[in-house]
Amino acid sequence: MEVNREYFAGKxxxxxxxxxxxxxxxxxxxxxxxxxxxxxxxxxxxxxxxHVNRLKGPxxxxxxxxxxxxxLEENVKAMxxxxxxxxxxxxxxxxxxAGAGFGGFFVKxxxxxAMEKLGYREQTNADWEKAFALNFYGALYGCRAAIPLMxxxxxxxxxxxxxxxxxxxxxxxxxxxxxxxxxxAMTLSLRAEFWDEQIKISSATPGTTATAxxxxxEMPEGIQTPQQSAQRILAxxxxxxxxxxxxxxxxxxxxxxxxxxLQEIPxxxxxxxxxxxxxxxxxx
Ligand SMILES: NC(=O)c1ccc[n+]([C@@H]2O[C@H](COP(=O)([O-])OP(=O)(O)OC[C@H]3O[C@@H](n4cnc5c(N)ncnc54)[C@H](O)[C@@H]3O)[C@@H](O)[C@H]2O)c1
Numbered sequence: 001m002e003v004n005r006e007y008f009a010g011k012x013x014x015x016x017x018x019x020x021x022x023x024x025x026x027x028x029x030x031x032x033x034x035x036x037x038x039x040x041x042x043x044x045x046x047x048x049x050x051h052v053n054r055l056k057g058p059x060x061x062x063x064x065x066x067x068x069x070x071x072l073e074e075n076v077k078a079m080x081x082x083x084x085x086x087x088x089x090x091x092x093x094x095x096x097x098a099g100a101g102f103g104g105f106f107v108k109x110x111x112x113x114a115m116e117k118l119g120y121r122e123q124t125n126a127d128w129e130k131a132f133a134l135n136f137y138g139a140l141y142g143c144r145a146a147i148p149l150m151x152x153x154x155x156x157x158x159x160x161x162x163x164x165x166x167x168x169x170x171x172x173x174x175x176x177x178x179x180x181x182x183x184x185a186m187t188l189s190l191r192a193e194f195w196d197e198q199i200k201i202s203s204a205t206p207g208t209t210a211t212a213x214x215x216x217x218e219m220p221e222g223i224q225t226p227q228q229s230a231q232r233i234l235a236x237x238x239x240x241x242x243x244x245x246x247x248x249x250x251x252x253x254x255x256x257x258x259x260x261x262l263q264e265i266p267x268x269x270x271x272x273x274x275x276x277x278x279x280x281x282x283x284x
Contacts, residue, residue: 007238009034012087017098019047021211025226039083043069070098070138080145096139097161102176114280135179155198160187164250167257171274207247217282
Protein backbone atom coordinates (compact mmCIF):
# COMPACT_ATOMS: atom_id res chain seq x y z
CA MET A 1 0.00 0.00 0.00
CA GLU A 2 1.26 3.44 -0.96
CA VAL A 3 2.34 5.68 1.93
CA ASN A 4 1.74 9.39 1.44
CA ARG A 5 5.32 10.24 2.40
CA GLU A 6 4.72 13.99 2.30
CA TYR A 7 2.29 13.69 5.20
CA PHE A 8 5.04 12.43 7.50
CA ALA A 9 7.86 14.64 6.18
CA GLY A 10 9.11 17.04 8.86
CA LYS A 11 7.03 15.40 11.61
CA UNK A 12 8.21 14.10 14.97
CA UNK A 13 7.03 10.67 16.10
CA UNK A 14 7.28 8.23 18.99
CA UNK A 15 6.62 4.50 18.52
CA UNK A 16 6.49 2.14 21.52
CA UNK A 17 7.53 -1.49 21.26
CA UNK A 18 9.64 -0.28 18.34
CA UNK A 19 12.79 -2.38 18.77
CA UNK A 20 11.20 -5.26 16.81
CA UNK A 21 8.52 -6.25 14.31
CA UNK A 22 5.80 -3.82 13.29
CA UNK A 23 7.02 -1.00 15.58
CA UNK A 24 10.48 -1.12 14.05
CA UNK A 25 9.01 -1.18 10.53
CA UNK A 26 6.87 1.87 11.41
CA UNK A 27 10.02 3.71 12.53
CA UNK A 28 11.83 2.75 9.31
CA UNK A 29 8.90 3.88 7.13
CA UNK A 30 8.64 7.18 9.04
CA UNK A 31 12.35 7.83 8.51
CA UNK A 32 12.07 6.88 4.83
CA UNK A 33 9.22 9.42 4.59
CA UNK A 34 11.45 12.25 5.84
CA UNK A 35 10.19 12.49 9.41
CA UNK A 36 12.25 15.08 11.24
CA UNK A 37 12.98 13.01 14.34
CA UNK A 38 11.75 9.72 15.81
CA UNK A 39 11.93 8.06 19.21
CA UNK A 40 12.21 4.28 19.39
CA UNK A 41 10.79 3.24 22.79
CA UNK A 42 11.11 -0.33 24.04
CA UNK A 43 12.04 -2.31 27.15
CA UNK A 44 14.33 -4.71 25.28
CA UNK A 45 17.67 -2.93 25.73
CA UNK A 46 19.71 -5.18 23.43
CA UNK A 47 17.32 -4.81 20.47
CA UNK A 48 16.87 -1.12 21.17
CA UNK A 49 20.62 -0.42 21.04
CA UNK A 50 21.12 -2.64 18.01
CA HIS A 51 18.48 -1.00 15.85
CA VAL A 52 18.95 2.58 17.04
CA ASN A 53 22.70 2.35 16.32
CA ARG A 54 21.98 0.86 12.89
CA LEU A 55 19.49 3.62 12.01
CA LYS A 56 21.70 6.44 13.28
CA GLY A 57 24.08 5.71 10.34
CA PRO A 58 21.73 6.64 7.48
CA UNK A 59 19.70 9.09 9.61
CA UNK A 60 22.19 11.06 11.75
CA UNK A 61 20.63 13.25 14.45
CA UNK A 62 17.13 11.92 13.75
CA UNK A 63 16.82 8.81 15.93
CA UNK A 64 16.80 8.42 19.70
CA UNK A 65 16.24 5.19 21.65
CA UNK A 66 14.52 5.47 25.03
CA UNK A 67 14.34 2.49 27.34
CA UNK A 68 10.75 2.30 28.54
CA UNK A 69 8.54 -0.33 30.11
CA UNK A 70 5.06 0.79 29.06
CA UNK A 71 3.41 -1.07 31.94
CA LEU A 72 4.86 1.55 34.32
CA GLU A 73 3.18 4.95 34.02
CA GLU A 74 6.20 6.83 35.39
CA ASN A 75 8.38 5.22 32.69
CA VAL A 76 5.93 6.29 29.97
CA LYS A 77 5.72 9.87 31.30
CA ALA A 78 9.51 10.12 31.44
CA MET A 79 9.84 8.64 27.94
CA UNK A 80 7.36 11.13 26.45
CA UNK A 81 9.12 14.00 28.27
CA UNK A 82 12.48 12.77 26.92
CA UNK A 83 11.03 12.55 23.42
CA UNK A 84 9.61 16.07 23.52
CA UNK A 85 12.99 17.38 24.64
CA UNK A 86 14.71 15.55 21.76
CA UNK A 87 12.08 16.89 19.35
CA UNK A 88 12.63 20.48 20.51
CA UNK A 89 9.22 20.85 22.12
CA UNK A 90 6.70 19.32 19.70
CA UNK A 91 5.30 15.78 19.40
CA UNK A 92 3.27 15.25 16.22
CA UNK A 93 2.56 11.50 16.33
CA UNK A 94 2.48 8.81 19.01
CA UNK A 95 1.97 5.18 18.03
CA UNK A 96 1.21 2.97 21.04
CA UNK A 97 2.33 -0.34 19.53
CA ALA A 98 3.96 -2.32 22.39
CA GLY A 99 1.97 -5.49 22.97
CA ALA A 100 2.00 -9.26 23.10
CA GLY A 101 -0.21 -12.19 22.03
CA PHE A 102 -1.18 -14.24 25.11
CA GLY A 103 -2.82 -17.50 24.00
CA GLY A 104 -4.04 -19.93 26.64
CA PHE A 105 -6.93 -21.65 28.41
CA PHE A 106 -9.67 -19.70 30.16
CA VAL A 107 -10.17 -22.86 32.21
CA LYS A 108 -8.62 -26.19 31.35
CA UNK A 109 -10.65 -27.81 28.53
CA UNK A 110 -11.96 -31.35 28.92
CA UNK A 111 -11.03 -31.99 25.28
CA UNK A 112 -7.37 -30.97 25.26
CA UNK A 113 -6.67 -32.60 21.89
CA ALA A 114 -3.19 -31.89 20.57
CA MET A 115 -3.05 -28.40 22.05
CA GLU A 116 0.02 -29.18 24.14
CA LYS A 117 1.92 -28.38 20.92
CA LEU A 118 0.69 -24.78 21.17
CA GLY A 119 2.16 -24.36 24.67
CA TYR A 120 -1.15 -23.29 26.22
CA ARG A 121 -1.82 -23.34 29.96
CA GLU A 122 -4.63 -22.15 32.20
CA GLN A 123 -4.52 -18.37 32.63
CA THR A 124 -4.60 -17.01 36.19
CA ASN A 125 -5.70 -13.62 37.47
CA ALA A 126 -2.03 -12.62 37.54
CA ASP A 127 -1.82 -13.47 33.80
CA TRP A 128 -4.93 -11.37 33.05
CA GLU A 129 -3.49 -8.44 34.99
CA LYS A 130 -0.17 -8.67 33.13
CA ALA A 131 -1.93 -8.79 29.77
CA PHE A 132 -4.02 -5.70 30.56
CA ALA A 133 -0.96 -3.93 31.99
CA LEU A 134 0.82 -4.29 28.65
CA ASN A 135 -1.84 -4.26 25.93
CA PHE A 136 -4.32 -1.85 27.53
CA TYR A 137 -2.72 0.25 30.27
CA GLY A 138 0.51 0.71 28.28
CA ALA A 139 -1.44 2.59 25.59
CA LEU A 140 -3.63 4.37 28.15
CA TYR A 141 -0.51 5.78 29.83
CA GLY A 142 0.83 6.89 26.44
CA CYS A 143 -2.42 8.73 25.63
CA ARG A 144 -2.54 10.32 29.08
CA ALA A 145 1.04 11.59 28.78
CA ALA A 146 0.72 12.88 25.20
CA ILE A 147 -2.76 14.42 25.04
CA PRO A 148 -2.06 17.39 27.38
CA LEU A 149 1.05 18.24 25.33
CA MET A 150 -0.94 18.00 22.10
CA UNK A 151 -3.68 20.20 23.59
CA UNK A 152 -1.05 22.83 24.41
CA UNK A 153 0.55 22.72 20.97
CA UNK A 154 -2.85 22.89 19.23
CA UNK A 155 -3.11 19.33 17.86
CA UNK A 156 -1.40 16.03 17.22
CA UNK A 157 -2.10 12.42 16.35
CA UNK A 158 -2.24 9.15 18.29
CA UNK A 159 -2.61 5.63 16.91
CA UNK A 160 -3.26 2.67 19.18
CA UNK A 161 -2.33 -0.71 17.75
CA UNK A 162 -5.15 -3.17 18.35
CA UNK A 163 -5.66 -6.42 16.43
CA UNK A 164 -8.32 -8.06 14.26
CA UNK A 165 -8.95 -10.16 17.37
CA UNK A 166 -10.72 -7.13 18.87
CA UNK A 167 -13.58 -7.97 16.43
CA UNK A 168 -12.94 -11.58 15.42
CA UNK A 169 -12.50 -12.94 18.93
CA UNK A 170 -10.37 -16.06 18.48
CA UNK A 171 -10.88 -19.09 20.73
CA UNK A 172 -8.07 -19.80 23.23
CA UNK A 173 -7.17 -16.12 23.08
CA UNK A 174 -9.97 -14.66 25.23
CA UNK A 175 -7.44 -12.68 27.26
CA UNK A 176 -5.71 -11.18 24.21
CA UNK A 177 -9.10 -10.45 22.58
CA UNK A 178 -10.36 -8.71 25.72
CA UNK A 179 -7.30 -6.44 26.02
CA UNK A 180 -7.46 -5.36 22.39
CA UNK A 181 -11.26 -4.88 22.37
CA UNK A 182 -10.91 -2.70 25.49
CA UNK A 183 -8.13 -0.71 23.84
CA UNK A 184 -10.25 -0.21 20.72
CA ALA A 185 -13.19 1.01 22.81
CA MET A 186 -11.07 3.49 24.75
CA THR A 187 -9.43 4.72 21.54
CA LEU A 188 -12.68 5.39 19.71
CA SER A 189 -14.18 7.22 22.70
CA LEU A 190 -11.12 9.46 22.81
CA ARG A 191 -11.33 10.04 19.05
CA ALA A 192 -14.61 11.94 19.42
CA GLU A 193 -13.59 13.50 22.71
CA PHE A 194 -10.49 15.25 21.33
CA TRP A 195 -11.54 15.71 17.68
CA ASP A 196 -12.42 19.38 18.19
CA GLU A 197 -9.02 19.97 19.77
CA GLN A 198 -7.37 18.81 16.51
CA ILE A 199 -6.02 15.65 18.10
CA LYS A 200 -6.57 12.79 15.66
CA ILE A 201 -6.96 9.42 17.37
CA SER A 202 -7.29 6.05 15.58
CA SER A 203 -7.12 2.33 16.16
CA ALA A 204 -5.05 0.20 13.78
CA THR A 205 -4.94 -3.56 13.30
CA PRO A 206 -1.59 -4.63 11.81
CA GLY A 207 -3.06 -7.66 10.01
CA THR A 208 -1.42 -11.07 10.29
CA THR A 209 2.27 -10.18 10.19
CA ALA A 210 5.50 -12.20 10.45
CA THR A 211 7.11 -10.98 13.70
CA ALA A 212 8.46 -12.38 16.96
CA UNK A 213 4.85 -12.61 18.20
CA UNK A 214 4.74 -15.92 16.28
CA UNK A 215 7.89 -17.32 17.94
CA UNK A 216 7.47 -21.04 18.54
CA UNK A 217 4.30 -21.16 16.42
CA GLU A 218 3.78 -22.15 12.80
CA MET A 219 3.14 -18.96 10.80
CA PRO A 220 -0.02 -19.02 8.67
CA GLU A 221 0.23 -19.05 4.89
CA GLY A 222 0.16 -15.66 3.19
CA ILE A 223 1.37 -13.82 6.29
CA GLN A 224 2.59 -10.31 5.42
CA THR A 225 5.91 -8.64 6.23
CA PRO A 226 6.25 -5.98 8.96
CA GLN A 227 7.03 -3.46 6.22
CA GLN A 228 3.75 -4.23 4.41
CA SER A 229 1.88 -3.86 7.68
CA ALA A 230 3.62 -0.58 8.55
CA GLN A 231 2.95 0.87 5.09
CA ARG A 232 -0.73 0.00 5.27
CA ILE A 233 -1.02 1.48 8.77
CA LEU A 234 0.72 4.72 7.75
CA ALA A 235 -1.46 5.02 4.62
CA UNK A 236 -4.46 5.03 6.99
CA UNK A 237 -2.81 7.40 9.46
CA UNK A 238 -2.27 9.97 6.71
CA UNK A 239 -6.03 10.12 6.03
CA UNK A 240 -7.02 9.94 9.70
CA UNK A 241 -9.03 6.73 9.34
CA UNK A 242 -11.16 5.84 12.34
CA UNK A 243 -10.05 2.19 12.31
CA UNK A 244 -7.16 1.22 10.07
CA UNK A 245 -7.33 -2.39 8.92
CA UNK A 246 -3.88 -3.88 8.38
CA UNK A 247 -4.87 -6.57 5.89
CA UNK A 248 -7.82 -7.62 3.73
CA UNK A 249 -8.82 -10.37 6.17
CA UNK A 250 -9.36 -7.76 8.88
CA UNK A 251 -11.44 -5.64 6.48
CA UNK A 252 -13.79 -8.50 5.61
CA UNK A 253 -14.00 -9.76 9.21
CA UNK A 254 -14.98 -6.29 10.41
CA UNK A 255 -17.90 -6.27 7.97
CA UNK A 256 -19.67 -9.34 9.30
CA UNK A 257 -18.56 -9.75 12.92
CA UNK A 258 -21.39 -7.68 14.43
CA UNK A 259 -23.90 -7.96 11.58
CA UNK A 260 -27.18 -9.36 12.87
CA UNK A 261 -27.95 -11.04 9.51
CA LEU A 262 -24.54 -12.69 9.15
CA GLN A 263 -23.86 -14.17 12.56
CA GLU A 264 -23.31 -17.63 11.14
CA ILE A 265 -20.18 -16.48 9.30
CA PRO A 266 -18.09 -15.60 12.39
CA UNK A 267 -19.60 -18.53 14.29
CA UNK A 268 -18.56 -21.06 11.66
CA UNK A 269 -15.18 -19.46 11.10
CA UNK A 270 -14.27 -19.30 14.79
CA UNK A 271 -15.62 -22.77 15.54
CA UNK A 272 -13.38 -24.09 12.80
CA UNK A 273 -10.42 -22.24 14.36
CA UNK A 274 -11.21 -23.79 17.77
CA UNK A 275 -11.30 -27.26 16.22
CA UNK A 276 -8.08 -26.71 14.28
CA UNK A 277 -6.32 -25.45 17.39
CA UNK A 278 -7.49 -28.54 19.29
CA UNK A 279 -5.77 -30.55 16.55
CA UNK A 280 -2.54 -28.67 17.35
CA UNK A 281 -2.58 -26.25 14.40
CA UNK A 282 -2.19 -22.51 15.15
CA UNK A 283 -4.96 -21.55 12.73
CA UNK A 284 -6.05 -17.90 12.36
N1 LIG B 1 2.20 -9.76 14.31
C1 LIG B 1 0.91 -9.92 14.20
O1 LIG B 1 0.43 -10.81 13.47
C2 LIG B 1 -0.02 -9.01 14.97
C3 LIG B 1 -1.39 -9.09 14.69
C4 LIG B 1 -2.25 -8.28 15.39
C5 LIG B 1 -1.77 -7.35 16.31
N2 LIG B 1 -0.42 -7.28 16.56
C6 LIG B 1 0.03 -6.27 17.53
O2 LIG B 1 1.11 -5.54 16.95
C7 LIG B 1 1.91 -4.99 18.00
C8 LIG B 1 3.37 -5.23 17.69
O3 LIG B 1 3.64 -6.62 17.76
P1 LIG B 1 4.67 -7.38 16.82
O4 LIG B 1 3.91 -8.39 16.08
O5 LIG B 1 5.51 -6.42 16.07
O6 LIG B 1 5.51 -8.19 17.93
P2 LIG B 1 7.04 -8.08 18.40
O7 LIG B 1 7.15 -9.05 19.53
O8 LIG B 1 7.96 -8.20 17.24
O9 LIG B 1 7.15 -6.59 18.97
C9 LIG B 1 6.65 -6.18 20.21
C10 LIG B 1 7.65 -5.22 20.84
O10 LIG B 1 7.07 -4.73 22.05
C11 LIG B 1 8.10 -4.71 23.03
N3 LIG B 1 7.51 -4.78 24.38
C12 LIG B 1 6.91 -5.83 24.97
N4 LIG B 1 6.57 -5.53 26.23
C13 LIG B 1 6.95 -4.24 26.42
C14 LIG B 1 6.87 -3.34 27.52
N5 LIG B 1 6.34 -3.73 28.70
N6 LIG B 1 7.35 -2.09 27.37
C15 LIG B 1 7.91 -1.70 26.20
N7 LIG B 1 8.03 -2.49 25.13
C16 LIG B 1 7.55 -3.75 25.25
C17 LIG B 1 8.98 -5.92 22.72
O11 LIG B 1 10.26 -5.80 23.31
C18 LIG B 1 9.00 -5.88 21.20
O12 LIG B 1 10.09 -5.10 20.73
C19 LIG B 1 1.40 -5.62 19.30
O13 LIG B 1 0.57 -4.70 19.98
C20 LIG B 1 0.61 -6.82 18.82
O14 LIG B 1 -0.40 -7.20 19.74
C21 LIG B 1 0.46 -8.09 15.90
